[in-house]
Amino acid sequence: MYDFALQRPQSLNEAIEALSVEGAQALAGGQTMIPTLKNRLASPDVLVSIGGISELQGVSETDGTVSIKAGTTHGVVAATVESYPALASLAGNIGDPAVRNRGTIGGSLANNDPSACYPAAALASNASITTNKRTISASDFFMGLFETSLDEGELITQVDFPVPDAANYQKFDQPASRFALVGVFVAKYGNDVRVAVTGASEDGVFRWSEAESALAGNFSSSAIDGLEVDPESMIEDIHGSRSYRANLVKVMTKRAVAAC
Amino acid sequence: MSTVTMTVNGKSVSGEVEGRTLLSDFVRNNLNLTGTHIGCDTSQCGACVVHVGGKAVKSCTIFAIEAEGSSVTTIEGMANPDGSLGTIQQAFQDNHGLQCGFCTPGMVMSAAALLEENPNPTETEIREYLEGNICRCTGYHNIVKSIQAAAAA
Ligand SMILES: Cc1cc2nc3c(=O)[nH]c(=O)nc-3n(C[C@H](O)[C@H](O)[C@H](O)COP(=O)(O)OP(=O)(O)OC[C@H]3O[C@@H](n4cnc5c(N)ncnc54)[C@H](O)[C@@H]3O)c2cc1C
Ligand code: FES
Ligand code: FES
Numbered sequence: 001m002y003d004f005a006l007q008r009p010q011s012l013n014e015a016i017e018a019l020s021v022e023g024a025q026a027l028a029g030g031q032t033m034i035p036t037l038k039n040r041l042a043s044p045d046v047l048v049s050i051g052g053i054s055e056l057q058g059v060s061e062t063d064g065t066v067s068i069k070a071g072t073t074h075g076v077v078a079a080t081v082e083s084y085p086a087l088a089s090l091a092g093n094i095g096d097p098a099v100r101n102r103g104t105i106g107g108s109l110a111n112n113d114p115s116a117c118y119p120a121a122a123l124a125s126n127a128s129i130t131t132n133k134r135t136i137s138a139s140d141f142f143m144g145l146f147e148t149s150l151d152e153g154e155l156i157t158q159v160d161f162p163v164p165d166a167a168n169y170q171k172f173d174q175p176a177s178r179f180a181l182v183g184v185f186v187a188k189y190g191n192d193v194r195v196a197v198t199g200a201s202e203d204g205v206f207r208w209s210e211a212e213s214a215l216a217g218n219f220s221s222s223a224i225d226g227l228e229v230d231p232e233s234m235i236e237d238i239h240g241s242r243s244y245r246a247n248l249v250k251v252m253t254k255r256a257v258a259a260c
Numbered sequence: 261m262s263t264v265t266m267t268v269n270g271k272s273v274s275g276e277v278e279g280r281t282l283l284s285d286f287v288r289n290n291l292n293l294t295g296t297h298i299g300c301d302t303s304q305c306g307a308c309v310v311h312v313g314g315k316a317v318k319s320c321t322i323f324a325i326e327a328e329g330s331s332v333t334t335i336e337g338m339a340n341p342d343g344s345l346g347t348i349q350q351a352f353q354d355n356h357g358l359q360c361g362f363c364t365p366g367m368v369m370s371a372a373a374l375l376e377e378n379p380n381p382t383e384t385e386i387r388e389y390l391e392g393n394i395c396r397c398t399g400y401h402n403i404v405k406s407i408q409a410a411a412a413a
Contacts, residue, residue, distance in 0.1 A: 031303060051326055098370070
Protein backbone atom coordinates (compact mmCIF):
# COMPACT_ATOMS: atom_id res chain seq x y z
CA MET A 1 0.00 0.00 0.00
CA TYR A 2 1.34 3.46 -0.91
CA ASP A 3 1.38 5.93 1.97
CA PHE A 4 -1.06 8.81 2.29
CA ALA A 5 -2.06 11.40 4.88
CA LEU A 6 -4.98 10.23 7.01
CA GLN A 7 -7.24 13.00 8.29
CA ARG A 8 -9.98 12.66 10.88
CA PRO A 9 -12.31 15.66 10.67
CA GLN A 10 -14.87 15.98 13.45
CA SER A 11 -17.57 17.78 11.48
CA LEU A 12 -19.27 17.35 8.14
CA ASN A 13 -18.16 20.79 6.96
CA GLU A 14 -14.51 20.03 7.69
CA ALA A 15 -14.83 16.71 5.86
CA ILE A 16 -16.36 18.34 2.76
CA GLU A 17 -13.60 20.90 2.75
CA ALA A 18 -10.90 18.23 3.11
CA LEU A 19 -12.48 16.26 0.25
CA SER A 20 -12.46 19.25 -2.08
CA VAL A 21 -8.68 18.94 -2.37
CA GLU A 22 -7.35 17.17 -5.49
CA GLY A 23 -6.29 13.58 -4.65
CA ALA A 24 -8.43 13.29 -1.50
CA GLN A 25 -10.81 10.38 -0.98
CA ALA A 26 -13.33 9.45 1.72
CA LEU A 27 -12.69 6.58 4.12
CA ALA A 28 -15.75 5.19 5.91
CA GLY A 29 -15.56 1.66 7.34
CA GLY A 30 -12.58 0.80 5.15
CA GLN A 31 -13.90 -2.72 4.49
CA THR A 32 -13.60 -2.12 0.76
CA MET A 33 -11.19 0.81 0.72
CA ILE A 34 -8.38 -0.81 2.74
CA PRO A 35 -8.25 -4.00 0.63
CA THR A 36 -8.33 -1.75 -2.47
CA LEU A 37 -5.37 0.28 -1.18
CA LYS A 38 -3.46 -2.90 -0.35
CA ASN A 39 -3.94 -4.02 -3.95
CA ARG A 40 -2.79 -0.59 -5.14
CA LEU A 41 -6.03 -0.20 -7.07
CA ALA A 42 -6.33 3.24 -5.48
CA SER A 43 -3.58 5.63 -4.44
CA PRO A 44 -5.08 8.75 -2.87
CA ASP A 45 -2.76 11.42 -1.44
CA VAL A 46 -5.17 12.11 1.39
CA LEU A 47 -7.75 9.83 3.00
CA VAL A 48 -10.49 11.64 4.87
CA SER A 49 -11.90 9.37 7.55
CA ILE A 50 -15.56 10.19 8.24
CA GLY A 51 -15.77 7.71 11.14
CA GLY A 52 -15.47 10.37 13.84
CA ILE A 53 -18.31 12.59 12.59
CA SER A 54 -21.34 12.23 14.85
CA GLU A 55 -23.61 14.06 12.32
CA LEU A 56 -23.16 11.04 10.04
CA GLN A 57 -24.25 8.44 12.61
CA GLY A 58 -27.64 7.05 13.46
CA VAL A 59 -31.03 5.78 12.38
CA SER A 60 -34.40 7.49 12.73
CA GLU A 61 -37.83 6.12 11.91
CA THR A 62 -40.83 8.35 11.27
CA ASP A 63 -44.13 7.18 9.84
CA GLY A 64 -43.35 5.42 6.66
CA THR A 65 -39.65 6.29 6.33
CA VAL A 66 -36.45 4.85 7.71
CA SER A 67 -33.62 7.40 7.56
CA ILE A 68 -30.07 6.16 7.95
CA LYS A 69 -27.09 8.47 8.25
CA ALA A 70 -24.31 7.52 5.83
CA GLY A 71 -21.73 6.53 8.45
CA THR A 72 -24.02 4.08 10.23
CA THR A 73 -22.58 0.57 10.32
CA HIS A 74 -24.35 -2.52 9.04
CA GLY A 75 -24.32 -3.83 12.63
CA VAL A 76 -26.20 -0.79 13.94
CA VAL A 77 -28.78 -0.96 11.11
CA ALA A 78 -29.33 -4.66 11.82
CA ALA A 79 -29.80 -4.03 15.55
CA THR A 80 -31.92 -0.86 15.45
CA VAL A 81 -34.18 -0.67 12.39
CA GLU A 82 -37.62 -1.91 13.46
CA SER A 83 -40.18 -0.74 10.93
CA TYR A 84 -38.40 -2.27 7.91
CA PRO A 85 -37.40 -5.84 8.94
CA ALA A 86 -36.24 -6.89 5.45
CA LEU A 87 -33.73 -4.02 5.49
CA ALA A 88 -32.49 -4.86 9.01
CA SER A 89 -32.08 -8.49 8.05
CA LEU A 90 -30.18 -7.60 4.85
CA ALA A 91 -27.74 -5.52 6.93
CA GLY A 92 -27.40 -8.35 9.46
CA ASN A 93 -26.34 -10.78 6.73
CA ILE A 94 -23.61 -8.69 5.12
CA GLY A 95 -20.20 -10.35 5.52
CA ASP A 96 -19.48 -11.34 9.11
CA PRO A 97 -19.81 -9.60 12.52
CA ALA A 98 -16.41 -7.86 12.33
CA VAL A 99 -17.17 -6.52 8.83
CA ARG A 100 -20.60 -5.34 10.05
CA ASN A 101 -18.97 -3.48 12.96
CA ARG A 102 -17.00 -1.31 10.50
CA GLY A 103 -18.74 -1.28 7.09
CA THR A 104 -21.26 1.51 6.46
CA ILE A 105 -24.30 2.07 4.28
CA GLY A 106 -22.72 5.13 2.65
CA GLY A 107 -19.59 3.18 1.73
CA SER A 108 -21.60 0.31 0.33
CA LEU A 109 -23.78 2.52 -1.89
CA ALA A 110 -20.88 4.71 -3.05
CA ASN A 111 -18.84 1.66 -3.93
CA ASN A 112 -21.68 0.00 -5.91
CA ASP A 113 -20.03 -3.41 -6.02
CA PRO A 114 -22.03 -5.55 -8.49
CA SER A 115 -22.42 -8.18 -5.74
CA ALA A 116 -23.25 -5.88 -2.82
CA CYS A 117 -26.51 -6.13 -0.89
CA TYR A 118 -27.51 -2.52 -0.07
CA PRO A 119 -27.80 -1.39 -3.70
CA ALA A 120 -30.61 -3.96 -4.16
CA ALA A 121 -32.50 -2.62 -1.12
CA ALA A 122 -32.03 1.00 -2.23
CA LEU A 123 -33.21 0.33 -5.78
CA ALA A 124 -36.18 -1.85 -4.76
CA SER A 125 -37.28 0.76 -2.20
CA ASN A 126 -36.52 3.70 -4.51
CA ALA A 127 -34.57 5.17 -1.63
CA SER A 128 -33.50 8.82 -1.68
CA ILE A 129 -29.76 9.27 -1.39
CA THR A 130 -28.85 12.66 0.05
CA THR A 131 -25.38 14.14 -0.37
CA ASN A 132 -23.78 17.40 0.70
CA LYS A 133 -25.08 18.85 -2.60
CA ARG A 134 -28.42 17.24 -3.55
CA THR A 135 -30.83 14.35 -3.22
CA ILE A 136 -30.60 11.58 -5.81
CA SER A 137 -33.27 8.94 -6.30
CA ALA A 138 -31.88 5.39 -6.25
CA SER A 139 -33.19 4.92 -9.82
CA ASP A 140 -30.73 7.62 -10.97
CA PHE A 141 -27.85 6.70 -8.67
CA PHE A 142 -26.41 3.37 -9.85
CA MET A 143 -24.57 3.70 -13.18
CA GLY A 144 -23.07 0.24 -13.77
CA LEU A 145 -20.12 -1.62 -12.25
CA PHE A 146 -18.62 0.39 -9.38
CA GLU A 147 -20.07 3.57 -10.98
CA THR A 148 -22.53 5.98 -9.39
CA SER A 149 -23.78 9.46 -10.22
CA LEU A 150 -21.72 10.94 -7.34
CA ASP A 151 -19.32 13.71 -8.36
CA GLU A 152 -15.71 13.90 -7.27
CA GLY A 153 -15.57 14.86 -3.57
CA GLU A 154 -19.36 14.51 -3.13
CA LEU A 155 -20.30 12.81 0.14
CA ILE A 156 -23.44 10.78 0.86
CA THR A 157 -24.88 12.04 4.13
CA GLN A 158 -28.18 10.16 4.52
CA VAL A 159 -30.34 7.51 2.89
CA ASP A 160 -34.14 7.53 3.24
CA PHE A 161 -36.08 4.32 2.63
CA PRO A 162 -39.86 4.49 2.19
CA VAL A 163 -41.20 1.51 4.16
CA PRO A 164 -43.07 -0.95 1.91
CA ASP A 165 -46.21 -2.95 2.75
CA ALA A 166 -44.18 -6.13 2.37
CA ALA A 167 -40.59 -6.91 1.42
CA ASN A 168 -38.02 -9.65 1.47
CA TYR A 169 -34.37 -10.08 0.46
CA GLN A 170 -33.05 -13.45 -0.62
CA LYS A 171 -29.29 -13.78 -0.83
CA PHE A 172 -27.59 -16.80 -2.33
CA ASP A 173 -24.19 -16.56 -0.63
CA GLN A 174 -20.94 -16.93 -2.45
CA PRO A 175 -19.44 -18.89 0.45
CA ALA A 176 -15.83 -17.74 0.08
CA SER A 177 -16.38 -13.97 -0.18
CA ARG A 178 -19.72 -13.92 1.70
CA PHE A 179 -21.04 -11.45 -0.90
CA ALA A 180 -24.17 -12.29 -2.91
CA LEU A 181 -23.70 -14.73 -5.78
CA VAL A 182 -27.21 -13.55 -6.61
CA GLY A 183 -29.46 -11.48 -4.34
CA VAL A 184 -33.03 -10.41 -5.02
CA PHE A 185 -34.90 -7.73 -3.08
CA VAL A 186 -38.69 -7.62 -3.60
CA ALA A 187 -40.66 -4.66 -2.19
CA LYS A 188 -44.43 -4.12 -2.51
CA TYR A 189 -45.94 -0.63 -2.24
CA GLY A 190 -49.70 -0.98 -2.78
CA ASN A 191 -50.05 -2.38 -6.30
CA ASP A 192 -46.57 -1.31 -7.25
CA VAL A 193 -43.99 -4.10 -6.95
CA ARG A 194 -40.26 -3.50 -7.36
CA VAL A 195 -37.76 -6.32 -7.90
CA ALA A 196 -34.05 -5.41 -7.68
CA VAL A 197 -31.34 -7.93 -8.50
CA THR A 198 -27.71 -7.83 -7.38
CA GLY A 199 -24.76 -10.15 -8.04
CA ALA A 200 -26.09 -11.26 -11.40
CA SER A 201 -25.60 -8.67 -14.11
CA GLU A 202 -22.45 -7.35 -15.77
CA ASP A 203 -24.10 -3.91 -15.54
CA GLY A 204 -24.52 -4.12 -11.75
CA VAL A 205 -27.77 -3.91 -9.81
CA PHE A 206 -30.91 -3.83 -12.00
CA ARG A 207 -34.70 -4.01 -11.81
CA TRP A 208 -36.31 -7.08 -13.32
CA SER A 209 -39.21 -5.28 -14.94
CA GLU A 210 -40.99 -8.36 -16.41
CA ALA A 211 -41.24 -9.83 -12.92
CA GLU A 212 -42.47 -6.50 -11.55
CA SER A 213 -45.35 -6.36 -14.07
CA ALA A 214 -46.30 -9.99 -13.50
CA LEU A 215 -46.28 -9.52 -9.72
CA ALA A 216 -48.27 -6.27 -9.87
CA GLY A 217 -51.19 -8.29 -11.32
CA ASN A 218 -50.73 -11.37 -9.17
CA PHE A 219 -48.46 -11.15 -6.12
CA SER A 220 -47.58 -14.82 -5.82
CA SER A 221 -44.46 -16.77 -6.69
CA SER A 222 -46.32 -18.66 -9.42
CA ALA A 223 -46.74 -15.36 -11.29
CA ILE A 224 -43.14 -15.63 -12.46
CA ASP A 225 -43.22 -19.31 -13.43
CA GLY A 226 -43.44 -18.50 -17.13
CA LEU A 227 -40.71 -15.81 -17.14
CA GLU A 228 -37.09 -16.30 -18.12
CA VAL A 229 -34.09 -14.04 -17.51
CA ASP A 230 -31.89 -13.56 -20.57
CA PRO A 231 -28.46 -15.05 -19.66
CA GLU A 232 -26.73 -12.79 -22.22
CA SER A 233 -25.90 -9.93 -19.80
CA MET A 234 -25.27 -12.14 -16.73
CA ILE A 235 -21.89 -12.37 -14.99
CA GLU A 236 -19.92 -15.53 -15.73
CA ASP A 237 -17.04 -16.55 -13.45
CA ILE A 238 -15.65 -19.59 -11.62
CA HIS A 239 -18.58 -19.45 -9.19
CA GLY A 240 -21.33 -19.77 -11.78
CA SER A 241 -22.12 -19.63 -15.46
CA ARG A 242 -24.43 -17.08 -17.12
CA SER A 243 -27.31 -19.50 -17.34
CA TYR A 244 -26.82 -20.63 -13.72
CA ARG A 245 -27.08 -17.02 -12.56
CA ALA A 246 -30.09 -16.35 -14.82
CA ASN A 247 -31.86 -19.31 -13.26
CA LEU A 248 -30.88 -18.20 -9.74
CA VAL A 249 -32.46 -14.78 -10.33
CA LYS A 250 -35.77 -16.50 -10.97
CA VAL A 251 -35.43 -18.93 -8.05
CA MET A 252 -34.45 -16.17 -5.60
CA THR A 253 -37.29 -13.92 -6.82
CA LYS A 254 -39.80 -16.72 -6.22
CA ARG A 255 -38.40 -17.35 -2.75
CA ALA A 256 -38.50 -13.63 -1.89
CA VAL A 257 -42.14 -13.31 -3.00
CA ALA A 258 -43.10 -16.46 -1.09
CA ALA A 259 -41.42 -15.07 2.05
CA CYS A 260 -43.10 -11.63 1.80
CA MET B 261 4.70 10.09 10.70
CA SER B 262 2.27 11.09 13.41
CA THR B 263 1.76 10.12 17.01
CA VAL B 264 -1.19 7.93 17.92
CA THR B 265 -2.43 7.34 21.46
CA MET B 266 -4.92 4.74 22.61
CA THR B 267 -5.63 2.43 25.53
CA VAL B 268 -4.55 -1.15 24.85
CA ASN B 269 -5.47 -3.85 27.36
CA GLY B 270 -6.10 -1.17 29.96
CA LYS B 271 -2.79 0.68 29.49
CA SER B 272 -2.35 4.01 27.74
CA VAL B 273 0.10 3.59 24.86
CA SER B 274 1.36 5.79 22.07
CA GLY B 275 3.59 5.38 19.06
CA GLU B 276 4.73 6.86 15.78
CA VAL B 277 2.77 5.64 12.77
CA GLU B 278 2.27 6.39 9.09
CA GLY B 279 -1.19 7.03 7.66
CA ARG B 280 -1.12 3.53 6.18
CA THR B 281 -0.08 1.74 9.39
CA LEU B 282 -2.69 -0.89 10.13
CA LEU B 283 -3.83 -1.48 13.70
CA SER B 284 -2.56 -5.08 13.35
CA ASP B 285 0.94 -3.77 12.54
CA PHE B 286 0.76 -1.22 15.33
CA VAL B 287 -0.01 -3.80 18.03
CA ARG B 288 2.48 -6.35 16.67
CA ASN B 289 5.40 -4.09 15.71
CA ASN B 290 5.11 -1.02 17.92
CA LEU B 291 3.71 -2.71 21.03
CA ASN B 292 5.25 -6.18 20.55
CA LEU B 293 1.86 -7.76 21.20
CA THR B 294 2.35 -10.57 18.73
CA GLY B 295 -0.58 -12.66 19.92
CA THR B 296 -2.69 -10.94 17.26
CA HIS B 297 -2.04 -13.00 14.14
CA ILE B 298 -2.09 -11.93 10.52
CA GLY B 299 -3.40 -14.80 8.41
CA CYS B 300 -4.62 -13.39 5.13
CA ASP B 301 -4.18 -9.63 5.43
CA THR B 302 -7.18 -9.40 3.08
CA SER B 303 -10.08 -9.15 5.60
CA GLN B 304 -11.13 -12.76 5.10
CA CYS B 305 -9.73 -15.02 7.83
CA GLY B 306 -10.36 -13.30 11.19
CA ALA B 307 -7.02 -14.34 12.79
CA CYS B 308 -6.39 -10.63 13.49
CA VAL B 309 -9.66 -9.86 15.34
CA VAL B 310 -9.30 -7.45 18.27
CA HIS B 311 -11.89 -5.32 20.05
CA VAL B 312 -12.04 -1.57 19.45
CA GLY B 313 -14.47 0.23 21.73
CA GLY B 314 -15.85 -3.18 22.74
CA LYS B 315 -16.59 -4.28 19.16
CA ALA B 316 -14.84 -7.08 17.28
CA VAL B 317 -12.98 -5.76 14.24
CA LYS B 318 -10.38 -7.14 11.86
CA SER B 319 -7.25 -5.26 12.88
CA CYS B 320 -5.79 -5.74 9.38
CA THR B 321 -8.67 -3.65 8.04
CA ILE B 322 -8.53 -0.54 10.21
CA PHE B 323 -5.75 2.03 10.37
CA ALA B 324 -4.00 2.64 13.69
CA ILE B 325 -4.91 6.34 13.48
CA GLU B 326 -8.61 5.41 13.29
CA ALA B 327 -8.26 3.84 16.76
CA GLU B 328 -6.85 7.10 18.21
CA GLY B 329 -8.42 7.62 21.64
CA SER B 330 -10.15 4.22 21.62
CA SER B 331 -9.98 1.39 24.06
CA VAL B 332 -8.50 -1.68 22.35
CA THR B 333 -8.37 -5.25 23.66
CA THR B 334 -6.10 -7.87 22.11
CA ILE B 335 -5.72 -11.56 22.93
CA GLU B 336 -3.08 -10.63 25.53
CA GLY B 337 -5.83 -8.75 27.38
CA MET B 338 -7.93 -11.91 27.72
CA ALA B 339 -5.66 -13.52 30.33
CA ASN B 340 -6.36 -13.03 34.02
CA PRO B 341 -4.30 -10.31 35.79
CA ASP B 342 -2.07 -13.03 37.34
CA GLY B 343 -1.20 -14.29 33.85
CA SER B 344 -3.31 -17.46 34.01
CA LEU B 345 -5.68 -18.21 31.13
CA GLY B 346 -9.02 -16.38 31.06
CA THR B 347 -12.29 -18.32 30.99
CA ILE B 348 -12.59 -18.54 27.21
CA GLN B 349 -8.91 -19.37 26.74
CA GLN B 350 -9.13 -22.09 29.40
CA ALA B 351 -12.22 -23.53 27.71
CA PHE B 352 -10.29 -23.75 24.41
CA GLN B 353 -7.50 -25.64 26.18
CA ASP B 354 -9.87 -27.97 28.04
CA ASN B 355 -11.91 -28.80 24.95
CA HIS B 356 -9.07 -29.15 22.48
CA GLY B 357 -10.40 -26.11 20.62
CA LEU B 358 -7.14 -25.63 18.76
CA GLN B 359 -4.58 -27.61 16.84
CA CYS B 360 -1.90 -25.39 15.27
CA GLY B 361 -3.34 -22.41 17.16
CA PHE B 362 -2.94 -19.89 14.38
CA CYS B 363 -6.63 -18.94 14.21
CA THR B 364 -7.10 -19.15 17.99
CA PRO B 365 -6.48 -15.50 18.98
CA GLY B 366 -9.16 -14.39 16.52
CA MET B 367 -11.50 -17.19 17.57
CA VAL B 368 -11.18 -16.22 21.24
CA MET B 369 -11.75 -12.52 20.49
CA SER B 370 -14.81 -13.28 18.36
CA ALA B 371 -16.10 -15.67 21.03
CA ALA B 372 -15.68 -12.94 23.67
CA ALA B 373 -17.64 -10.47 21.53
CA LEU B 374 -20.38 -13.05 20.98
CA LEU B 375 -20.70 -13.92 24.68
CA GLU B 376 -20.82 -10.22 25.51
CA GLU B 377 -23.81 -9.77 23.15
CA ASN B 378 -25.41 -13.12 23.80
CA PRO B 379 -24.28 -14.96 26.97
CA ASN B 380 -26.14 -18.18 26.09
CA PRO B 381 -25.80 -18.70 22.35
CA THR B 382 -27.13 -21.79 20.61
CA GLU B 383 -24.80 -23.93 18.53
CA THR B 384 -26.21 -22.35 15.36
CA GLU B 385 -25.68 -18.85 16.73
CA ILE B 386 -22.06 -19.71 17.56
CA ARG B 387 -21.44 -21.10 14.08
CA GLU B 388 -23.04 -18.08 12.43
CA TYR B 389 -21.04 -15.66 14.55
CA LEU B 390 -17.79 -17.36 13.54
CA GLU B 391 -18.54 -16.89 9.84
CA GLY B 392 -15.56 -14.55 9.46
CA ASN B 393 -13.09 -16.72 11.41
CA ILE B 394 -11.45 -19.43 9.37
CA CYS B 395 -9.73 -22.49 10.86
CA ARG B 396 -7.72 -24.83 8.66
CA CYS B 397 -7.23 -27.50 11.34
CA THR B 398 -10.02 -28.29 13.73
CA GLY B 399 -13.10 -28.65 11.58
CA TYR B 400 -14.71 -26.19 14.04
CA HIS B 401 -16.49 -28.78 16.23
CA ASN B 402 -14.18 -28.36 19.21
CA ILE B 403 -14.14 -24.60 18.79
CA VAL B 404 -17.93 -24.58 19.10
CA LYS B 405 -17.67 -26.93 22.10
CA SER B 406 -15.11 -24.63 23.73
CA ILE B 407 -17.39 -21.62 23.37
CA GLN B 408 -20.34 -23.57 24.75
CA ALA B 409 -18.17 -24.56 27.71
CA ALA B 410 -17.05 -20.95 28.24
CA ALA B 411 -20.69 -19.83 28.19
CA ALA B 412 -21.57 -22.42 30.82
CA ALA B 413 -18.53 -21.61 33.01
C1 LIG C 1 -15.12 -10.26 4.21
C2 LIG C 1 -16.07 -9.25 3.64
C3 LIG C 1 -17.36 -9.64 3.32
C4 LIG C 1 -18.27 -8.73 2.79
N1 LIG C 1 -19.52 -9.17 2.47
C5 LIG C 1 -20.42 -8.31 1.95
C6 LIG C 1 -21.74 -8.73 1.61
O1 LIG C 1 -22.13 -9.87 1.83
N2 LIG C 1 -22.57 -7.82 1.07
C7 LIG C 1 -22.21 -6.53 0.88
O2 LIG C 1 -23.03 -5.75 0.40
N3 LIG C 1 -20.98 -6.10 1.19
C8 LIG C 1 -20.08 -6.95 1.71
N4 LIG C 1 -18.83 -6.50 2.05
C9 LIG C 1 -18.49 -5.09 1.81
C10 LIG C 1 -18.86 -4.24 3.01
O3 LIG C 1 -20.26 -4.12 3.13
C11 LIG C 1 -18.23 -2.86 2.94
O4 LIG C 1 -18.32 -2.36 4.22
C12 LIG C 1 -18.87 -1.85 2.02
O5 LIG C 1 -18.97 -2.28 0.71
C13 LIG C 1 -18.06 -0.56 1.97
O6 LIG C 1 -18.40 0.22 3.08
P1 LIG C 1 -17.29 0.89 3.97
O7 LIG C 1 -18.02 1.75 4.93
O8 LIG C 1 -16.38 -0.13 4.49
O9 LIG C 1 -16.60 1.87 2.90
P2 LIG C 1 -15.07 2.14 2.56
O10 LIG C 1 -14.38 0.88 2.26
O11 LIG C 1 -14.48 3.03 3.56
O12 LIG C 1 -15.28 2.99 1.22
C14 LIG C 1 -15.73 2.39 0.01
C15 LIG C 1 -15.84 3.48 -1.07
O13 LIG C 1 -16.91 4.35 -0.79
C16 LIG C 1 -16.48 5.71 -0.67
N5 LIG C 1 -17.28 6.27 0.42
C17 LIG C 1 -17.41 5.81 1.68
N6 LIG C 1 -18.33 6.51 2.36
C18 LIG C 1 -18.82 7.42 1.50
C19 LIG C 1 -19.83 8.44 1.62
N7 LIG C 1 -20.52 8.64 2.75
N8 LIG C 1 -20.09 9.20 0.52
C20 LIG C 1 -19.41 9.01 -0.64
N9 LIG C 1 -18.45 8.07 -0.80
C21 LIG C 1 -18.16 7.29 0.26
C22 LIG C 1 -14.99 5.62 -0.38
O14 LIG C 1 -14.31 6.76 -0.82
C23 LIG C 1 -14.61 4.38 -1.17
O15 LIG C 1 -14.43 4.70 -2.52
C24 LIG C 1 -17.89 -7.39 2.59
C25 LIG C 1 -16.60 -6.97 2.92
C26 LIG C 1 -15.69 -7.88 3.44
C27 LIG C 1 -14.32 -7.42 3.80
S1 FES D 1 -5.44 -11.18 8.76
FE1 FES D 1 -7.11 -9.85 9.10
S2 FES D 1 -8.78 -11.01 8.38
FE2 FES D 1 -7.08 -12.30 7.90
S1 FES E 1 -6.14 -24.46 14.84
FE1 FES E 1 -4.94 -24.31 13.06
S2 FES E 1 -6.04 -22.81 11.92
FE2 FES E 1 -7.33 -23.19 13.55
